[in-house]
Amino acid sequence: MNNDYVHGYSERESARLADQANCLNELLHHDSIFPEHSIVLEAGCGVGAQTKIVAPKNPDSKFISIDISEESLQKAKSLTESLCIRNVEFQVGDILKMNFPDEYFDHILVCFVLEHLPKPMDALKSLKRVLKKGGTMTLIEGDHGSAYFYPRSDAAQEAIRCQVELQKSQGGNAHIGRELYPLLVNAGFSRCAVSPRMVYVDSSKPDLVEGFTRNTFTAMIEGVREKAISGSLIDEATFDKGIQDLYRTSESDGVFCYTFFKGVGYK
Numbered sequence: 001m002n003n004d005y006v007h008g009y010s011e012r013e014s015a016r017l018a019d020q021a022n023c024l025n026e027l028l029h030h031d032s033i034f035p036e037h038s039i040v041l042e043a044g045c046g047v048g049a050q051t052k053i054v055a056p057k058n059p060d061s062k063f064i065s066i067d068i069s070e071e072s073l074q075k076a077k078s079l080t081e082s083l084c085i086r087n088v089e090f091q092v093g094d095i096l097k098m099n100f101p102d103e104y105f106d107h108i109l110v111c112f113v114l115e116h117l118p119k120p121m122d123a124l125k126s127l128k129r130v131l132k133k134g135g136t137m138t139l140i141e142g143d144h145g146s147a148y149f150y151p152r153s154d155a156a157q158e159a160i161r162c163q164v165e166l167q168k169s170q171g172g173n174a175h176i177g178r179e180l181y182p183l184l185v186n187a188g189f190s191r192c193a194v195s196p197r198m199v200y201v202d203s204s205k206p207d208l209v210e211g212f213t214r215n216t217f218t219a220m221i222e223g224v225r226e227k228a229i230s231g232s233l234i235d236e237a238t239f240d241k242g243i244q245d246l247y248r249t250s251e252s253d254g255v256f257c258y259t260f261f262k263g264v265g266y267k
C-alpha cells in the first residue's frame with residue numbers, strides 16, 4: 001500500500017479529510033478550547049482540516065502546526081490564508097525528531113495521526129518532552145471496530161476488515177481509539193479522561209449522510225479496493241457488495257454509527 005491513502009497526500013484523500021472535518025467540527029471540537037495566550041503544538045496537521053476549525057476557536061492563542069509532508073503543509077497554508085486565519089505558523093517537522101526545546105508548548109493537539117504510526121508510544125513520549133508541566137495532551141482518533149449499521153451486512157464488515165488489515169500492514173492501527181486511555185496512562189500523563197464521540201446518522205440528517213456515511217467512511221473503505229483485491233484479502237464480488245451495502249445504509253431507512261475517541265491527559 002503506498003502512502004497516498006494513509007497519509008492523506010492524494011487529492012481524493014485531501015477532499016475526504018476536508019469533508020470529514022467539516023461535518024465533525026462540533027462533535028470533535030466544541031471543547032477544543034485552550035486558555036488565552038497559549039502556545040499550542042498541532043502535531044501532524046496535514047492539509048489543515050483541523051487547524052482551520054481549532055485555530056479560529058482560540059484567536060488569542062498561537063498555533064505551531066507541524067507535518068512531515070511539505071506538500072500537505074503548503075495546502076494547509078493556502079487554506080488558512082484563504083480563511084484569513086493568522087494565529088498559525090506552519091513548520092515541516094517529524095514528531096519523532098522535533099527541534100523544539102523541552103517544555104516549549106502549553107498544550108498539544110494530535111488528531112488522526114497516531115493511528116498511522118507504528119510506535120504511537122514513541123510519538124507520545126517525544127511530544128511529552130516539548131510539553132510544559134501542567135500542559136495538556138489532546139488525542140483524537142477513530143476506531144473502525146465501532147462501525148455498525150442498518151441494514152447489517154457481512155460483506156460490508158469484510159470490506160472494513162480489509163482497510164483495517166491494510167493499515168496494520170503499514171504499521172498503523174485502525175482500532176486505536178479504544179487504546180487512547182492506556183496510551184495516555186502508560187505515557188505517564190495524569191488525570192487522563194477519554195470521551196467517546198458517536199456519530200449517529202440516519203436520513204433525518206442529510207448533511208451527515210453525505211458528509212460522513214458516504215464521503216468520509218464509505219469513501220475511505222472504497223479507496224482500498226485495488227490493494228485489498230490484489231493483496232488477496234477479499235474477492236472482488238464480496239468487496240463490491242460490501243461497498244454497495246455501505247452505501248445502502250445511506251438510503252432513507254438506513255442507519256450508520258461510528259465512534260471517535262477524544263482523550264486528554266496532563267503532564
Ligand SMILES: C[S@@+](CC[C@H](N)C(=O)[O-])C[C@H]1O[C@@H](n2cnc3c(N)ncnc32)[C@H](O)[C@@H]1O
Nearest residue numbers: 007008044045046049067068069094095111112
Ligand atoms: C490522516 S492525516 C491527519 C491530518 C490532520 N491532523 C487531520 O486531522 O486532518 C495524518 C498526518 O500525519 C502526518 N504524519 C505522519 N507521520 C508523521 C510524523 N512522524 N511527523 C509529523 N507528521 C506526521 C502525515 O503526513 C499526515 O499529514
